[in-house]
Amino acid sequence: MLIRQGFVYALRLKAQRQILLRRWVGCRRFVFNAALKYQNAELAAGRGRPGYLALSTWLLGLKKVHPWLCEPPAQALQQTLKDLCTAWERKSKSKFGPPRFKKRGKGDTIRLPQYCRYNAEAGVIHLPKLGIVRLRHSRIAEGALKNVTLRLQGQRWVAALQTEREIQVPTPVATAAVGLDFGVNVCIMPSAGTPIELPSRISRYERRIRRLQQSVSRKQRVSANRRKAVARLGACFRRMAAARRDFLHQETTRLVATHALIAIEDLKVNAMTASAAGTIEAPGKNVRAKSSLNRAILRNGWSMARSMLQYKAAWRGVKLVAVPALFTSQTCATCGHRAAESRKTQALFQCVACGHTENADRNAAENILRRAQQQLARGSRGDEIEPGGSPAGTAGYAGTHACEGARGKQQRPRPRSAAQGGAVRLPLAGTVSELSLFGNLHP
Numbered sequence: 001m002l003i004r005q006g007f008v009y010a011l012r013l014k015a016q017r018q019i020l021l022r023r024w025v026g027c028r029r030f031v032f033n034a035a036l037k038y039q040n041a042e043l044a045a046g047r048g049r050p051g052y053l054a055l056s057t058w059l060l061g062l063k064k065v066h067p068w069l070c071e072p073p074a075q076a077l078q079q080t081l082k083d084l085c086t087a088w089e090r091k092s093k094s095k096f097g098p099p100r101f102k103k104r105g106k107g108d109t110i111r112l113p114q115y116c117r118y119n120a121e122a123g124v125i126h127l128p129k130l131g132i133v134r135l136r137h138s139r140i141a142e143g144a145l146k147n148v149t150l151r152l153q154g155q156r157w158v159a160a161l162q163t164e165r166e167i168q169v170p171t172p173v174a175t176a177a178v179g180l181d182f183g184v185n186v187c188i189m190p191s192a193g194t195p196i197e198l199p200s201r202i203s204r205y206e207r208r209i210r211r212l213q214q215s216v217s218r219k220q221r222v223s224a225n226r227r228k229a230v231a232r233l234g235a236c237f238r239r240m241a242a243a244r245r246d247f248l249h250q251e252t253t254r255l256v257a258t259h260a261l262i263a264i265e266d267l268k269v270n271a272m273t274a275s276a277a278g279t280i281e282a283p284g285k286n287v288r289a290k291s292s293l294n295r296a297i298l299r300n301g302w303s304m305a306r307s308m309l310q311y312k313a314a315w316r317g318v319k320l321v322a323v324p325a326l327f328t329s330q331t332c333a334t335c336g337h338r339a340a341e342s343r344k345t346q347a348l349f350q351c352v353a354c355g356h357t358e359n360a361d362r363n364a365a366e367n368i369l370r371r372a373q374q375q376l377a378r379g380s381r382g383d384e385i386e387p388g389g390s391p392a393g394t395a396g397y398a399g400t401h402a403c404e405g406a407r408g409k410q411q412r413p414r415p416r417s418a419a420q421g422g423a424v425r426l427p428l429a430g431t432v433s434e435l436s437l438f439g440n441l442h443p
């Protein structure tokens with residue numbers, strides 16, 4: 001399987017070169033905004049939106065007017081035109097709005113697609129027009145270097161190296177199957193084993209953030225002290241995000257290393273965490289309660305955990321199945337009876353039919369696993385997650401991410417035999433050897 005992976009390193013840069021890089025990202029932003037303005041003007045004049053080729057020619061003219069645009073590598077500016085075209089394509093697929101003008105300090109990045117070299121022994125990268133740059137070389141980036149993205153994070157610069165390599169997808173040694181319930185109180189509840197809780201340092205960071213937010217609000221509007229306080233707050237947010245990402249990486253790696261089948265709920269986190277505020281004419285109800293629920297959901301990083309599971313499972317040959325989330329918390333895992341009254345409290349599940357009593361999240365996790373096993377037994381392919389489903393656009397940014405190129409022959413629809421139809425009730429703690437009778441887990 002051909003995979004792409006991102007490796008992120010902090011850079012060791014002298015102040016002078018940091019200033020140079022700031023100018024480069026400034027040039028990139030300038031070109032992006034000018035190109036968008038040009039496109040909007042053409043659209044308003046009814047001449048149609050200029051595509052990438054037209055924009056490249058236009059860029060040459062722009063460089064004659066502003067010679068300082070020749071300072072950053074030329075490909076970096078062409079890349080921003082490509083990014084702009086991609087943004088319009090996304091809009092035409094109606095999922096996103098039109099591209100917006102970029103603002104200083106937001107997404108200050110520059111991508112270099114060519115002439116970058118990586119020296120793993122020395123822990124340095126060689127970049128066009130910048131020369132040798134030392135990395136905080138925490139690990140070796142495997143594979144062939146495809147591109148380098150430089151990004152300003154608070155006060156420091158980081159480089160994301162995107163590489164490509166061929167890997168052999170192993171047959172997992174583990175045979176166990178697990179269902180995962182992403183909870184509000186417990187971060188991840190497995191159908192068996194100990195609950196996975198967020199580390200306590202996350203709440204320490206949250207307390208610190210509240211204090212720093214107060215400190216920012218007490219500073220005079222436009223002042224050096226306010227700027228410093230905002231920088232402190234931003235650094236704390238970044239540290240918390242890093243702690244959460246690190247924790248989720250460790251847990252998801254452990255989960256895929258010890259299981260052959262992982263079942264999760266097919267949750268639409270964006271829709272679930274939409275604001276309840278409503279509009280001025282029609283204000284929403286329970287806005288405050290909803291917003292704290294949203295915060296509790298987002299705090300646990302479900303989406304991040306899911307996208308990590310997605311590519312890690314694909315790389316290790318582990319089957320990841322997403323099942324419909326409907327009524328998993330109201331159904332009894334023992335007898336299958338569904339009643340809203342069975343859910344006694346947030347934490348307790350007690351079946352009104354058979355009296356089965358269990359932790360509510362654990363009960364849901366068991367239901368999720370059972371549904372996945374039934375789905376596999378029926379040979380239904382609908383909700384199975386394709387390997388490498390994480391968005392390609394983020395591949396160079398956030399740690400390790402899978403990307404395109406991971407689509408194998410596994411997507412082929414399988415013929416259904418008579419044995420696969422109907423209500424096959426599988427044992428709850430089913431292992432793969434039992435499962436493979438029905439759902440042939442590893443084609």
Ligand SMILES: [Zn+2]
Nearest residue numbers: 332335351354
């Ligand atoms: Zn029951």
